[in-house]
Amino acid sequence: MKTENLSDGHTKTLLASHNDCSVLYCSKCDALELNLAALTLRISPESLRSLSTVMNHAKVKLAKVQNSSTEYDGSDRSVFERFH
Numbered sequence: 001m002k003t004e005n006l007s008d009g010h011t012k013t014l015l016a017s018h019n020d021c022s023v024l025y026c027s028k029c030d031a032l033e034l035n036l037a038a039l040t041l042r043i044s045p046e047s048l049r050s051l052s053t054v055m056n057h058a059k060v061k062l063a064k065v066q067n068s069s070t071e072y073d074g075s076d077r078s079v080f081e082r083f084h
Contacts, residue, residue: 023048 002014
């Protein structure tokens with residue numbers, strides 16, 4: 001893993017990257033930086049786990065919508081009920 005020591009005492013570790021997306025972790029802050037092109041989000045490790053769950057559900061739903069021969073009616077509300 002690539003690690004960068006900053007002058008202010010923080011250490012950022014690159015956890016993952018692909019194209020213009022990366023995730024860095026600062027152990028001093030116990031925070032993650034999610035970088036997507038020009039957008040940077042600072043989130044907690046718990047928020048990363050929640051985001052991962054939501055994105056995985058969205059990926060599955062998107063595949064259903066894109067592969068469906070009939071119009072998607074949004075009838076599966078279990079994901080939304082848990083997060084709203």
